[in-house]
Amino acid sequence: MGRPQKVSLAEAVRLIQDGDSLTFSGFTIWRRPMAAIMEMVRQGKKDLHLIMVNGGPHDDMLSGAGCVKIWESCWSGHEMFGKIPGNLARKAEAGELICEDYSHVQMLYRFVAGSQGIPFMPTYSAMGSDMLNPEYDMLGKAGLRDGSNPKIPALKYEMYTEKFTGSEVVLVPAAQPDWCIAHVQMVGSEGTVRVLGQNFADEEAMKAADKLIVIAEEIVPEEFIRREPEHNLIPPHLVDYIVELPWAGHPSGCFDYYEADGEFIKNFYNQTRTQEGFDRWAQEWIFDVRDHDGYLNKLGVNRLEKLRASRALGYSQKVKRGSR
Amino acid sequence: MADNDHSKIGEFKPFDLLAVAAAREVTDGEVVFAGTGLPMLAIMLAQKTIAPNAVCIYEAGSIGGRPIDLPTSVGDARCHYQASIANGLWDVFGLLGRGAVDLAFLSGAEIDQYGSVNCTAIGGYHPTGKRLTGSGGNSDINSLARRTVFIMVQEKRRWVERCSYITSPGWRIPKWPGGEFVHKREVYNKAFRGGPGAVISDMGVFRFDDEGVIYLDTVHPGFTPQHIQDNCSFKLNISQISGETKTPTYHELDLLYNVVDPEGIFLR
Numbered sequence A: 001m002g003r004p005q006k007v008s009l010a011e012a013v014r015l016i017q018d019g020d021s022l023t024f025s026g027f028t029i030w031r032r033p034m035a036a037i038m039e040m041v042r043q044g045k046k047d048l049h050l051i052m053v054n055g056g057p058h059d060d061m062l063s064g065a066g067c068v069k070i071w072e073s074c075w076s077g078h079e080m081f082g083k084i085p086g087n088l089a090r091k092a093e094a095g096e097l098i099c100e101d102y103s104h105v106q107m108l109y110r111f112v113a114g115s116q117g118i119p120f121m122p123t124y125s126a127m128g129s130d131m132l133n134p135e136y137d138m139l140g141k142a143g144l145r146d147g148s149n150p151k152i153p154a155l156k157y158e159m160y161t162e163k164f165t166g167s168e169v170v171l172v173p174a175a176q177p178d179w180c181i182a183h184v185q186m187v188g189s190e191g192t193v194r195v196l197g198q199n200f201a202d203e204e205a206m207k208a209a210d211k212l213i214v215i216a217e218e219i220v221p222e223e224f225i226r227r228e229p230e231h232n233l234i235p236p237h238l239v240d241y242i243v244e245l246p247w248a249g250h251p252s253g254c255f256d257y258y259e260a261d262g263e264f265i266k267n268f269y270n271q272t273r274t275q276e277g278f279d280r281w282a283q284e285w286i287f288d289v290r291d292h293d294g295y296l297n298k299l300g301v302n303r304l305e306k307l308r309a310s311r312a313l314g315y316s317q318k319v320k321r322g323s324r
Numbered sequence B: 001m002a003d004n005d006h007s008k009i010g011e012f013k014p015f016d017l018l019a020v021a022a023a024r025e026v027t028d029g030e031v032v033f034a035g036t037g038l039p040m041l042a043i044m045l046a047q048k049t050i051a052p053n054a055v056c057i058y059e060a061g062s063i064g065g066r067p068i069d070l071p072t073s074v075g076d077a078r079c080h081y082q083a084s085i086a087n088g089l090w091d092v093f094g095l096l097g098r099g100a101v102d103l104a105f106l107s108g109a110e111i112d113q114y115g116s117v118n119c120t121a122i123g124g125y126h127p128t129g130k131r132l133t134g135s136g137g138n139s140d141i142n143s144l145a146r147r148t149v150f151i152m153v154q155e156k157r158r159w160v161e162r163c164s165y166i167t168s169p170g171w172r173i174p175k176w177p178g179g180e181f182v183h184k185r186e187v188y189n190k191a192f193r194g195g196p197g198a199v200i201s202d203m204g205v206f207r208f209d210d211e212g213v214i215y216l217d218t219v220h221p222g223f224t225p226q227h228i229q230d231n232c233s234f235k236l237n238i239s240q241i242s243g244e245t246k247t248p249t250y251h252e253l254d255l256l257y258n259v260v261d262p263e264g265i266f267l268r
Helices: A009-014 A034-042 A057-064 A086-093 A104-116 A202-208 A262-271 A275-287 A292-299 A301-307 B014-023 B038-048 B089-098 B138-144 B184-191 B225-230 B250-260
Strands: A021-024 A048-051 A068-073 A098-101 A120-123 A158-161 A168-173 A179-188 A211-220 A241-244 B031-034 B055-058 B103-107 B110-112 B147-152 B172-175 B180-183 B195-201 B204-208 B214-219
Touching: A009 A034, A009 A211, A009 A241, A021 A202, A034 A057, A034 A179, A034 A211, A034 A275, A034 A292, A048 A057, A057 A068, A057 A086, A057 A262, A057 A275, A068 A086, A086 A098, A104 A120, A104 A168, A104 A202, A104 B089, A104 B138, A179 A202, A262 A275, A275 A292, A292 A301, B014 B038, B014 B147, B014 B195, B014 B250, B031 B038, B031 B089, B038 B055, B038 B103, B038 B147, B038 B250, B055 B089, B089 B138, B103 B138, B172 B184, B180 B184, B214 B225
Parallel strands: A021 A048, A021 A179, A048 A068, A068 A098, A179 A211, A211 A241, B031 B055, B031 B103, B103 B147, B147 B195
Antiparallel strands: A120 A168, A158 A168, B172 B180, B195 B204, B204 B214
């Protein structure tokens, strides 16, 4: 692997093929690569296989647009801005996409295994839950565990009695998606990646994937980012593509840069409870604005300025969040 | 009236009592895993009253934050403020796995008499059910924390004999892959370290007997055991009631509205 290539958002997204498997940076409504998600919708991606430690507005949006065939994760939704992942739920209930449910730890451990190059990880988590009910092995039931897709393991999990202490544990299979699309605050000009604030499961996601696209709020001189290497997460040789695109995480939040736009997410949730609603919303916010610049222009400076994080706190105190 | 006097019916909202009852479950010095919403109010209230040394861990990766603004989700930048550690899931779930989490607050759409909870699909799994959010860390935390406290809405359709889908394993659960329905101890063996300790609803506080079956402990003022039985679809044990749930004190209400959630995010 050589140095990462700097590309535009549209170029980066064009590399993703129909049927590819993907994972993302972030946690629920925080630091999701939303501009890339909207560009995937614009480019009409199909049959995507999402494998995620947890979901959020991003997988719900891709689901609403009909881009997703398989969803493997533990959770999706909009935190307090929308009770359920409305689009994912509608598509799953109609049988248009397959949901394969794991627990949060199980998904994390699948990525740990993937990032370490080992075939599985053991855990005690979620034993006795219906995630382990053989009836609910949805990829198995769909006949997709036959080895024809290298990204789908032969088993959903295996119960195993280890001989060191005689404990029964759950073995969960490694996840190594084709792509990780990560949204981060900062990347050096040569590709060193820095994440500010909580890093969630970003390191595991970025290292488990075969290819990594990093979208950064800003590209900084490599010399600057190497002054404090202990604050960096990923070295340049693991990064394949870099896109510099401020506000590309909106409406999710980006620590030290901007607040999650709860009002925007709540509107998305309320307006996309039906397919017609989703299509109208996507027309207005994805297709008519044409690209990320058009999207930011439509949001407007005033809205973005309110969301901008305080340099002291890492979040904004200018957004009205409650009733008082 | 003194600060530590208990308020009267009409002086507090049902939601306030939920937060206060949850906060009273915390023992000082405990390590507490809290999720979004009411659990955040509860742990922050506890830290300002009976448990100043409780350590709060949020699932997204922060430990011991001292937020000056109420977080609205566990990934919130506000959880990071003055935290001792801001890291990620591998770190905090590792602590959970290691047995270092004493107490966790959880919720769900459906609960059964053994403290198992469903937050994946209502009315059965695919293709019959209505899809919800899915497990998140609920199942992991109920599996491996020493004690969990659930905050639930008291409705007949939500209080069921057995969850239509067990997302989060309580005291009696299936042992997969066979599915024999057994006590949690038989499923977890050496990793067994506890389970659901209490359930707090908008009508009462519940606990679990030695067999892992739920019973009514205290009844919120304004309700009767019969009200609660009418909003529960299985036969509830009401033979061990210890009394009435204590209402919020004026001091607790003041903290909730003026210190913990002055913006009116959850306490509208």
